[in-house]
Amino acid sequence: MKRNKSFFIVLSLSIFIFTRCISFNNDNQPRIEGDIIDEAGNPITHVELFYRDSLISTKTDANGHYQFNTSRTLFLKFKKEGYHTRSAKIENFSENEQYHFRDVVLKKKGTNTIEYEKISLNKKHENVPAEFSGKVENLFSNPLQNVTVTLTDSLKKEKIVSSHFRFKKYRTNFILEKEGYDTVDVSIPYYKSKDHNITLINKDQKKQGIYLVKSNELIPLPQAKLLYTTEKKIGRILWGGNFGYNIRKFFYPKKIKEFKIEKDSLIRFIVFDPVFASYLYKAKENDNYLGTADYKYSASPISKGYVDTEVVYPNKESFYYRGKNKARVIEFTPDSTGNYVFINSQTKKGYYFSY
Structure with missing residues (x-):
């Protein structure tokens, strides 16, 4: 009886998890879909689909705020060897809408006429402005005016295996530009479209080392050689043989200027x-x-137990960014007083401070 009861609990839990997974997947269903056929109505498979958004720009105001109120257009292109390339577009595009194309017809090369009827959608969509807003600041959290913010999704490519295509835009790409500051190219999840705080770094702030950001100035942290002990270890290779490596313990330096x-x-x-x-x-x-x-396994290992910090340059939610400035701006909230060190395990040095 007890065994049957356990089985029932496990089964119920499995059904619950499965139901939650289905619910999650439904929330993430592709937003754009349709069918690709030839002139005779036969399905066409293995078509390449390219898509991109129209570029729109705005500038930050005196408080560093920006907001887009312009609708966007999504451009699509269908390509397959032996067929004429077909183009389409979705005006007033929004990532939060569902779009279903009626049949996308591709004609074989050599066809006398390649005039196409306009590819139509399942319904007309009203003017939908791009919902995207945020604030741009400098390193010292001061607002930056006249920063050019451009929504600029680069060309994306999807390989359609079956004749039915379905996909969804998952990310929003944008560029921030201002004279005297490093340009950054940021990609974030499309659903995080509001209230972004973006940090830009002045080109003159390119230095070496680690600095405390305080009261509109950069205060360099002192650097010192760290105390350490080294233990030699022997590792085994799966296919045979041994190799040597070190384990190094680091300690806070002594006799240093506080x-x-x-x-x-x-x-x-x-x-x-x-x-x-x-x-x-x-x-x-x-x-x-x-x-x-x-x-x-690494020439620059990092052990567990480091202090949690949050990267804020150029943005907390950014998936990646491209910029000439390789600096990182980080923040952390100390939970207690003590001595702290940014460890460089290769040079065996560290930037230190007491809190």
């Missing part, structure tokens, strides 16, 4: 250092231990 940061709810740094050096650790009170670097 650098104190006064208590604050949020601390911001700008990091002009390799990515592997930008991880922050807190020293243990009993022995000043910071963290362990395991060189088994």
